[in-house]
Amino acid sequence: MKKIRTFELTLTRTIPAAPGEVYDAWLDPKLPVNPWHGSKKLDWKPKVGGLWYFLHVGDDDFHYPHFGRFVTLERAKKIQLDWMSYNTRGLESIVTATFRPKGDETQLTIHHANIPDDELGRAHDKGWTQLTALLEKHFEGK
Numbered sequence: 001m002k003k004i005r006t007f008e009l010t011l012t013r014t015i016p017a018a019p020g021e022v023y024d025a026w027l028d029p030k031l032p033v034n035p036w037h038g039s040k041k042l043d044w045k046p047k048v049g050g051l052w053y054f055l056h057v058g059d060d061d062f063h064y065p066h067f068g069r070f071v072t073l074e075r076a077k078k079i080q081l082d083w084m085s086y087n088t089r090g091l092e093s094i095v096t097a098t099f100r101p102k103g104d105e106t107q108l109t110i111h112h113a114n115i116p117d118d119e120l121g122r123a124h125d126k127g128w129t130q131l132t133a134l135l136e137k138h139f140e141g142k
Contacts, residue, residue, distance in 0.1 A: 004089065004091060004116050004117075005116070005117040006091070006093075006113075006114050006115055006116055006117055006121070007115055007117045007121070007122075008111065008112065008113040008114070008115065009110075009111070009112050009115065009124060009125050009128070010109060010110070010111045010112075011109070011110045011125075011128050011129060011132055012107060012108065012109045012110075013107075013108050013132040013133070013135075013136055014102060014105050014106070014107055014108070014136070015105060015106045015107075015108050015132075015135055015136050015139055016104075016105050016136065016139045016140055016142070017105065017106060017139040017142065018076075018101070018104070018105075018106065019076040019077065019099035019100065019101055019106045020075060020076040020099075021106075021139070022099050022106045022108055022135065022139070023075055023076045023077075023079070023099050025135060025138065025139075026079060026097060026135070027046050027079070029042055029044060029054075031138065032134060032138075033131065033134045033135040033138045034131060034135075035054070035066065035127075035131060036052075036054045038056065039054035039055055039056055040055045040056065040057050041053070041054065041055040042054045042055075046070055046073060047070060047073065048070055048071070048072065048073055049069065049070065050069065050070045051067070051068070051069050051070075052067065052068055052069070052070065052081070053065070053066070053067040054066050054067075064085065064086050064087075065085065065086065066083070066084070066085040067084055067085075068081050068082035068083045068084055068092075069081070069082045071094070072096075076099055077098065077099055078096065078097065078098050078099070079095075079096070079097040080094065080095070080096045080097075081094070081095045081096075082094060083095045083112070086120070087115075087116075087120040087121060087123055087124060088114075088115060088116060088120075088121065089116050089118075089120065089121075091114055091115075091116060092114065093112060093113060093114040093115050094112070094113045094114060095110065095111070095112050096109075096110070096111045096112075096113075097109070097110050097111075098111075108132060108135070110128050110132065112124055112128065
């Protein structure tokens with residue numbers, strides 16, 4: 001079996017809210033600021049060792065299942081997930097979100113490791129960039 005070449009990506013963004021607020025928003029599927037929002041199906045129990053699943057359906061009616069396990073949940077500090085999806089080609093990747101205080105704001109860092117180094121894998125950069133921008137916009141002016 002041929003080994004798939006992988007890469008890692010890291011995004012950092014300053015969010016105008018306290019780390020606890022950003023952490024809570026990242027885990028709230030009702031808010032349009034995280035990957036699970038807008039899912040057609042959602043199995044969601046945020047607890048360490050808990051499994052999660054969500055399904056997005058594209059404009060082209062293509063189904064994009066995502067699933068994994070919660071590895072770390074440290075409120076206002078860190079969320080780590082095993083992450084598998086169509087775009088990871090079934091490879092188990094790891095998403096780590098860290099929330100660090102920066103004055104009255106939060107420095108949010110998303111690190112995604114073991115992503116296939118191809119067009120589908122590289123699409124994660126665009127997805128995480130869009131989501132962190134939505135998260136920043138959500139808290140602006142509050």
